[in-house]
Amino acid sequence: MRQKRAVLALKTLLWIGALAPGAYLVxxxxxxxxxxxxxxxxxxxxxxxxxxxxxTSLAVSPARRLTGWNPLIKLRRPLGLFAFFYAGIHFVIWFAFYNVFDLGYMWADIIERRFVTAGMAAFVVMLPLAATSTQWAIRKLKKRWGLLHRGAYLAGILGVVHYFWLVKADTRLPWVFAIVLAALLAFRLPQLQRTKP
Amino acid sequence: MIIRRKPDISSSEITPEGVYLNRRTFVKKAAAAGVIGSALGPQALAGATPRQEIHPRFATLSSEMDEPLNSYEEITTYNNFYEFGTRKSDPAENSGAFNPRPWKVQIGGLVNKPGDYELDDILSGITMEDRVYRLRCVEAWSMVIPWYGFPLSALINKVEPQPSARYIEMKTIVRPDEMPGQRFPILDWPYIEGLRMDEAMHPLTILATGVYGMDLPNQNGAPLRLVVPWKYGFKGVKSIQSINFVEEMPVNTWQVQNANEYGFFANVNPDVSHPRWSQARETRLPGFRKDFETMMFNGYTDQVQHLYAGMDLARWK
Known part of the structure; x- marks a missing residue:
């Protein structure tokens, strides 16, 4: 009972935190x-x-291992889906305003500019992850689901690369993301190797 | 060539301004303000209200292509001035401690009258004027800005360059105590820019001391900055501390930072892409859509193309 309440509290915090940037922008x-x-x-x-x-969604599994508190895993899906939600808005803004709904402009942007290539790749990688985020998909895909969802790491790497290639000179913040991501990967790699599907 | 821009539904139209605006946009804004204006919080205009009232002459001023002016708030709260931080809002927020007066400009190199010139002495006897220019940033956005200043040629003539002086090199002041961005080696301080002598002497090239007829706010490069309207905005070195007359082409800051991206000339050119974005179109701020066709030499082709006759502009970018 106490555990359920704790999970609910964390989830509530997550929803507030994740919706805050959107609410601010609106x-x-x-x-x-x-x-x-x-x-x-x-x-x-x-x-x-x-x-x-x-x-943050990639930090859930390491946090769960470090704390030994398994219910943390319930935060992973909403974090991933909120990430996809903002990535989707990010994509739509780019398509609508920078490329003025022109598929030709969009395609040229993707192939000519490496930071766009990386960003677009990150978004494309996230698409099947979001699409298979249901319980039904987890049951259906069985072991393959875990393999597929390692794509979240790939999306993270592509996202950080996108950020690096985008900034003109001030790479301090991209470095912070890169270091955090590298630490998470270093933590997870031995575990992922052990559980090769 | 007159290019009229379709008015977008832009944020300015739903943003009441604390400043008096161009008459055309004012009418639209007034209409919109009645609908949404009451929702505006007081913080929105912090730091962007001019100290004096904007002179009425700006109510009817527009560019030679009849483009409306950007608002004082837009011009003074959205700046690239890495000396005060790399976010666009940083210069307005972090430049309060900067002290632009008194100010001396060091003039040296191949000139007959080198020396440390008091800014007030430079300005004495010089006729100041409003110059409405498009400012095209290399990041593919643009504004229309009423600068207040004088032709750089007036200063150059004063100090008598020698015939061997083929370029000028200008540097921004280094004051990490007052310019927090300079406490990190984001760029190789001081910021350096340069012009070929014929570019520097061109009547469109000005040194600005003001905007909307008032002294430049610190975030816009007080007390003295370069404005070269047919080049990308980064050529406009701010808070100029020194002007050096040299024989060799200066190496400007962004060339040092990344030689692939930015050349010495940096003329606005829709046909030469930046590696990270096309330069064919731009977002005319405060609009939303990047649908304004970028003009060769930012629309100043007739006045400046002779400077580059015979030059391969794809190579000398």
Whole structure:
């Protein structure tokens, strides 16, 4: 009973935290406070939210092992889906405003610019993960589900690379993400190797 | 060539401004303000309200292509000035401690009258004027800005360059105590930019001391900055501490940072892509859509193309 309540509290915090950037952006939009370059602000915030949530979702399993508290795993799916949610908005903003709904512009952007290539690849990797996030899919795919969902690490790596290639000079924050991601991978790799499907 | 921009549904139209705006946009804004204006929090305009009231002459001022001016708030809260931080909001937020007066400009190199010139002495006897220019950032956004300043040629003539001076090199001041961005080696400080002498002497090239007829706020490069409207915005070195007349082409900061991306000339050119984005289109702020067709030399082709006759602009980018 106490455990259930703790999980519920954590989930509530997660929902509040994950929805906060979106709520902030909506309120800034409605009050006309997005600044001189509204689209840039929307793009940066949604990209940042997606990356933070994705990497947080990758931290769930290590945290579960370190604490030995298994119910933590219940946070992983909502974190991953919220990451996908922001990545999707990020994608739509880019398509709608930067590429003005033009598929030709979009394609040129993807193949000509490596930071877009990496970002697009991260999003594409996330698509099947989001699509197979249901209990039904987990049952159906059995062992293959675990293998497929290792794609979350790939998406994380691509996301960080996207960020690195995007910034002009100030790579401090991309480095923070890279180091956190590397630490998570280092923690998980021995375990993943042991449980080869 | 007159290019009229379709008015977007832009955030400015739903953003009441604390400043007086161009008459055309003012009418639209006033209409929109009635609908959404009451939701605006007081924090939105913090730091962006000019100290003096904007002179009425700006109500009717527009570019030579009849483009409306960006608002004072837009121009002074969205800046690339890494000396104060790398986010666009950083310069407005972190430049409060910067002290632009008194100010001296060191002039040296191949000139007959080198020396440390007081800014007030430089400005005495010089006629200041409003210059409405498009500012095209290499990041593919643009604004229309009413600078206040004077042609760089006026200063150059004053100090008498020698015939061997083929380029000028300009540096931003280094004051890590007042410029928090300089406490990290994000760029190789000081920020260095340069121009070929004919570019520097071109009548469109100005040194600005103000915007909207008032002194430049610190975040815009107080007290003195370069504006070269047919080049990408990063050429416009801010808070200029020194001007050096040299024989060799200076190596500007962004070339040191990444030689693949930014060249010395950096003329606005829709046909030469930046490795990370196309330069064919731009977002005219505060609009949302990147659907404004970028113009060769940022629309100043007639005035400046002779400077580059015979040059391969894809190579000299």
């Amino acid at each position: 309120s800034e939009f409605l009050t006309g406070s997005l600044g001189a370059n509204p689209v840039e602000k929307l793009t940066r915030w949604t990209g940042m939210a997606a990356l933070v949530l994705l990497i």
